Amino acid sequence: MSNPSAGASSKSKLGSSQPSETSFKRKRGVFQKDLQHMMYGFGDDPNPLPETVALVEDIVVEYVTDLAHKAQDIGSRRGKLSVEDFLYLIRKDLPKLNRCTELLSMQEELKQARKAFEVDEEKLGTLE
Amino acid sequence: MKQSKDPFEAALEEQEESPPDSPVGEDELNSQTPNEAQNQTDGGQNILVDDDDDDYDDLGPTIKNPSHPSSSSTPKLHSTSVNASVAAAVTNKNKEYDDDEEEENVDVELSKFPSSADPTKMAKMQAILSQFTEDQMSRYESFRRSALQKSNMRRLLVSITGSQKISLPMTIVVCGIAKMFVGELVEKARMVMTERKESGPIRPCHIREAYRRLKLEGKVPKRSVQRLFR
Numbered sequence: 046m047s048n049p050s051a052g053a054s055s056k057s058k059l060g061s062s063q064p065s066e067t068s069f070k071r072k073r074g075v076f077q078k079d080l081q082h083m084m085y086g087f088g089d090d091p092n093p094l095p096e097t098v099a100l101v102e103d104i105v106v107e108y109v110t111d112l113a114h115k116a117q118d119i120g121s122r123r124g125k126l127s128v129e130d131f132l133y134l135i136r137k138d139l140p141k142l143n144r145c146t147e148l149l150s151m152q153e154e155l156k157q158a159r160k161a162f163e164v165d166e167e168k169l170g171t172l173e
Numbered sequence: 174m175k176q177s178k179d180p181f182e183a184a185l186e187e188q189e190e191s192p193p194d195s196p197v198g199e200d201e202l203n204s205q206t207p208n209e210a211q212n213q214t215d216g217g218q219n220i221l222v223d224d225d226d227d228d229y230d231d232l233g234p235t236i237k238n239p240s241h242p243s244s245s246s247t248p249k250l251h252s253t254s255v256n257a258s259v260a261a262a263v264t265n266k267n268k269e270y271d272d273d274e275e276e277e278n279v280d281v282e283l284s285k286f287p288s289s290a291d292p293t294k295m296a297k298m299q300a301i302l303s304q305f306t307e308d309q310m311s312r313y314e315s316f317r318r319s320a321l322q323k324s325n326m327r328r329l330l331v332s333i334t335g336s337q338k339i340s341l342p343m344t345i346v347v348c349g350i351a352k353m354f355v356g357e358l359v360e361k362a363r364m365v366m367t368e369r370k371e372s373g374p375i376r377p378c379h380i381r382e383a384y385r386r387l388k389l390e391g392k393v394p395k396r397s398v399q400r401l402f403r
Contacts, residue, residue, distance in 0.1 A: 075325050083352060086316030087359035090374035100377045101358060104384055105321075105351050106329065111394040112350070113333040126334060128342050131350070138392065141353050148349045149342055 076102050321348045357392065358383050 077098055084093045084101065115134055120126035128149070135141045305313065323344045330339045330347060361383035362375045371379075387393050 075329070076321055079319055079321050080355065082315050083319035083321075083355050084359050084375070086312055086314075086319050087356045088312075088363050089359055092374070094374050094376060096377050097375050097380060100380050101355060104358065104380070105355060108354055108393060109326075109329060109347060109351055110333050111396055112347070113330055115394055117334055125338065126336065126343070128340065128346055131343065131346050134394070135350060141350055144349055144353060145346045148345050152342060152345055 074099075074102075076105065080105075319352070321351055323348055326351070357387060361386055 080098050080102055081093055084098065085091050089097070112131065112134060116130035117126055119133060120130040123130075132142065132145060135145065302310075302313075323341075326348050327339050327344045330344065331337060358380060359375065362379040365379045365382045365386075366372070366375065369379075384393070388395075
């Protein structure tokens, strides 16, 4: 798998990247901090072992990579990559699918709320 | 604009829209101020309920931090301040963590989110949450608030697909999927640990076994065929 070096170089700020399966040149701890909290939330120790976190990060990156490649394959038929492709890929996994639809609808609501808020602010601004 | 000076908050500020499962403003923020008055009569631990998470863990409400009247001015502000203050708490050591946690829990408020939330479910959630120990509450809070950073995810997706056109919903969705995947991994690793009758922090061997089992169950997308003849 060849990755565009432009994209990869933006990640290799530190030289501490070890060769991983995906041969990414990327910083080791891209998701490390977040992953620690996440693993604690899901049942691990309050301080997970660093090697465990590194392994989980590798697995997650590989998972996302495979997912994205598959989505691209599907999306290429349609022309470009879209959210629908990801949703199609996880259609069998009900919890994930429901969660994603929730997230999307929440995002829509947020957008609406922000728009409404900005309009109000403008009004206030002009009134005062 | 920044209400806490935690460096973690700077990273979180990138999560302008709602991080996957943070109890960010959404509609509640608009309905928040009228609810504040009612909610304080509840006393004790109040939980902000929204239609989040009805499926994955069968949980309804989300925990919201004390909303200072000033912070309810923008959803964005509130979400970053909420996330930041919790994140700040979470990044502290565990012992100090409990103190912060208690303060936040005491001030957490309840507001019934009218949308798809089931009232009986919400009542159940409140009953459960009110009986959480500190430890459980902190873990729950970590669970709700943790998220993969959208910026990092976006960078990763761009480098994978080679295309710069990664929309925001796509990033959010992939972050959500990845988080749930981490959950599956960790939970399965814990199961593996109990089978082997081990305790303590999860070790890489447990994760590997969990990953192997997930692969057998078909929950991990398989690489396309090229690996056949290795």
